[in-house]
Amino acid sequence: MTDLSSDNSNELYFDSGSFRDRTNRIINKDSHIYRVLNSTAEKEWALLTSSMFYEDLVHSQKIVKTTQLDISNFETPDHDDSNWLAILEHERIPLISYPYEWSFNMLKDAALLHLDLMKAALDGNMILKDSSPYNIQWRGKQPIFIDIPSFVKYEQGQAWVGYRQFCELFLFPLMLQAYKDIPFQPWLKGSLQGISANDYANLQSFRDLFKPGVLLHGVLQAKLQNKYKNTDKSTHSEIKNAGFKKELIIHNINSINKLIQNLEWKQSKSTWSNYTNEHNYSSDDMAQKIELVNKICSTPYKHVWDFGCNTGQFSRIAAEHADYVIAFDFDALAIDQLYKQLKTEGNNKILPLVFDLSEPSPNTGWRNKERKLITERGEPELILSLALIHHLVITANIPLSEIIDYFYSVGGDLIIEFVDRNDSMVKRLLLNKEDNYNDYSIENIEQLLLSHYKSFDKYILNSGNRTLYYAKRN
Amino acid sequence: MKTMKLLPFTLLTFALYISSISSAYAYLDPGTGSLLLQGLLGGIAGAAVFLKIYWHKLLCFFNRSESKDNKTNDETDV
Numbered sequence: 271m272t273d274l275s276s277d278n279s280n281e282l283y284f285d286s287g288s289f290r291d292r293t294n295r296i297i298n299k300d301s302h303i304y305r306v307l308n309s310t311a312e313k314e315w316a317l318l319t320s321s322m323f324y325e326d327l328v329h330s331q332k333i334v335k336t337t338q339l340d341i342s343n344f345e346t347p348d349h350d351d352s353n354w355l356a357i358l359e360h361e362r363i364p365l366i367s368y369p370y371e372w373s374f375n376m377l378k379d380a381a382l383l384h385l386d387l388m389k390a391a392l393d394g395n396m397i398l399k400d401s402s403p404y405n406i407q408w409r410g411k412q413p414i415f416i417d418i419p420s421f422v423k424y425e426q427g428q429a430w431v432g433y434r435q436f437c438e439l440f441l442f443p444l445m446l447q448a449y450k451d452i453p454f455q456p457w458l459k460g461s462l463q464g465i466s467a468n469d470y471a472n473l474q475s476f477r478d479l480f481k482p483g484v485l486l487h488g489v490l491q492a493k494l495q496n497k498y499k500n501t502d503k504s505t506h507s508e509i510k511n512a513g514f515k516k517e518l519i520i521h522n523i524n525s526i527n528k529l530i531q532n533l534e535w536k537q538s539k540s541t542w543s544n545y546t547n548e549h550n551y552s553s554d555d556m557a558q559k560i561e562l563v564n565k566i567c568s569t570p571y572k573h574v575w576d577f578g579c580n581t582g583q584f585s586r587i588a589a590e591h592a593d594y595v596i597a598f599d600f601d602a603l604a605i606d607q608l609y610k611q612l613k614t615e616g617n618n619k620i621l622p623l624v625f626d627l628s629e630p631s632p633n634t635g636w637r638n639k640e641r642k643l644i645t646e647r648g649e650p651e652l653i654l655s656l657a658l659i660h661h662l663v664i665t666a667n668i669p670l671s672e673i674i675d676y677f678y679s680v681g682g683d684l685i686i687e688f689v690d691r692n693d694s695m696v697k698r699l700l701l702n703k704e705d706n707y708n709d710y711s712i713e714n715i716e717q718l719l720l721s722h723y724k725s726f727d728k729y730i731l732n733s734g735n736r737t738l739y740y741a742k743r744n
Numbered sequence: 745m746k747t748m749k750l751l752p753f754t755l756l757t758f759a760l761y762i763s764s765i766s767s768a769y770a771y772l773d774p775g776t777g778s779l780l781l782q783g784l785l786g787g788i789a790g791a792a793v794f795l796k797i798y799w800h801k802l803l804c805f806f807n808r809s810e811s812k813d814n815k816t817n818d819e820t821d822v
Binding site for chain 2: 429430431433434437467486487490491492493494495496497498499501505506508509511512513514515517518519521522525
């Protein structure tokens with residue numbers, strides 16, 4: 271019998287981000303992802319698995335592969351008075367990520383997947399009961415829906431309950447980026463509920479009203495929400511009595527689908543491709559660096575995190591040997607370019623994420639436990655930090671000792687590049703600043719690496735301005 | 745093309761007009777406006793649903809006014 275409580279004490283081990291839907295809960299146990307279902311969710315699950323569309327969606331990897339296990343073989347956590355009748359096991363996603371870590375085209379593809387699933391479900395007389403992008407995760411460039419109990423029976427006359435949430439967490443963030451070039455990531459990081467229709471409408475100018483979707487989904491929705499915020503009548507029954515039917519939802523979904531298909535982030539569409547070449551490497555240094563990283567990565571390391579990946583040149587080298595690489599960069603445009611390239615190539619081994627190391631994704635949501643730090647979601651065997659730390663020390667004013675300490679706490683071994691003050695980029699960063707970064711020295715980084723890691727190898731690149739360290743924990 | 749661009753404005757004006765004739769309700773339901781909007785977003789068939797809801801509201805409004813008048817008359821009779 272498998273005990274689903276945590277190993278220490280009787281503390282519940284339900285996932286701290288899974289509680290809003292009372293019909294089911296996620297349990298993490300020994301790298302397995304289980305989901306317990308109550309009688310309502312069990313019935314919906316039975317309906318889903320008997321539907322024609324379910325197998326197609328699993329087969330096309332649009333929804334997570336799920337197996338039902340015998341619940342009598344499990345002990346649910348103590349102090350849990352819910353009556354769980356069934357247990358499922360989901361295939362594990364390599365790393366959980368959040369919409370505020372996705373680039374424009376990632377959120378766009380997640381939105382299109384959600385609409386796709388809605389259509390498939392409605393055709394099978396089911397519907398998705400919510401529209402949270404947190405229900406979508408990534409296997410490399412492939413978005414995959416993980417919240418199986420979201421599929422519920424469609425009752426005749428029922429409207430699309432998740433429409434408002436879809437607008438707040440998918441449509442408005444995308445329109446904001448596409449129409450106004452305002453990044454949605456900081457907003458979603460600060461507001462897990464997304465962008466309200468009212469906030470969205472308040473940002474619109476008269477000219478914006480002519481852009482597809484703004485008037486109906488944004489302004490009119492905000493007006494109607496304000497108008498009816500004090501209603502005491504069930505709109506559900508009113509709509510049903512007026513003859514609402516699922517064809518109306520399908521019509522709405524089709525038009526939103528078209529609207530989102532046509533949304534483009536202009537910068538991402540037009541910018542390319544000298545991005546990587548903007549760096550001031552001598553080609554000799556670059557070749558040497560590629561060779562070194564390739565050699566070290568062939569060790570091989572299974573899980574690699576590339577901080578400051580830019581457009582992912584070294585993430586790709588790591589991915590040639592590793593099982594999975596997370597490519598982090600604070601630059602949403604670079605991440606968007608990388609995502610689009612990975613999509614074109616069909617590469618599923620790299621997950622690109624928008625991530626600013628100087629203000630990383632926080633523990634947030636209910637009790638600050640609903641959405642978690644990146645370090646609580648995974649652990650690398652190797653960290654790449656190439657052409658990055660001069661930006662953190664000089665631009666973001668973070669002491670070098672903090673940076674090395676952070677990398678060590680994240681886990682794994684480390685490849686770190688030190689760029690000295692003769693480098694033109696370092697000169698540029700210091701141009702309008704007083705150079706009081708005494709800690710930014712080759713002596714200090716070596717001392718810090720030795721005080722944290724067991725040993726390091728040192729490689730001075732041919733230009734003499736750049737040094738690569740390969741620090742090993744064991 | 746111009747007509748197409750003007751369509752949302754016509755719908756908006758219409759929606760604002762009919763929303764202005766509804767009675768005051770009490771208690772919070774943040775999804776109500778979004779649910780009602782789905783009538784309009786459902787195309788022609790949806791617009792019919794939307795209209796029907798508001799037609800019903802309109803009738804209720806007049807019925808209520810009428811019954812109020814009747815009541816006043818009754819009271820006067822007494």
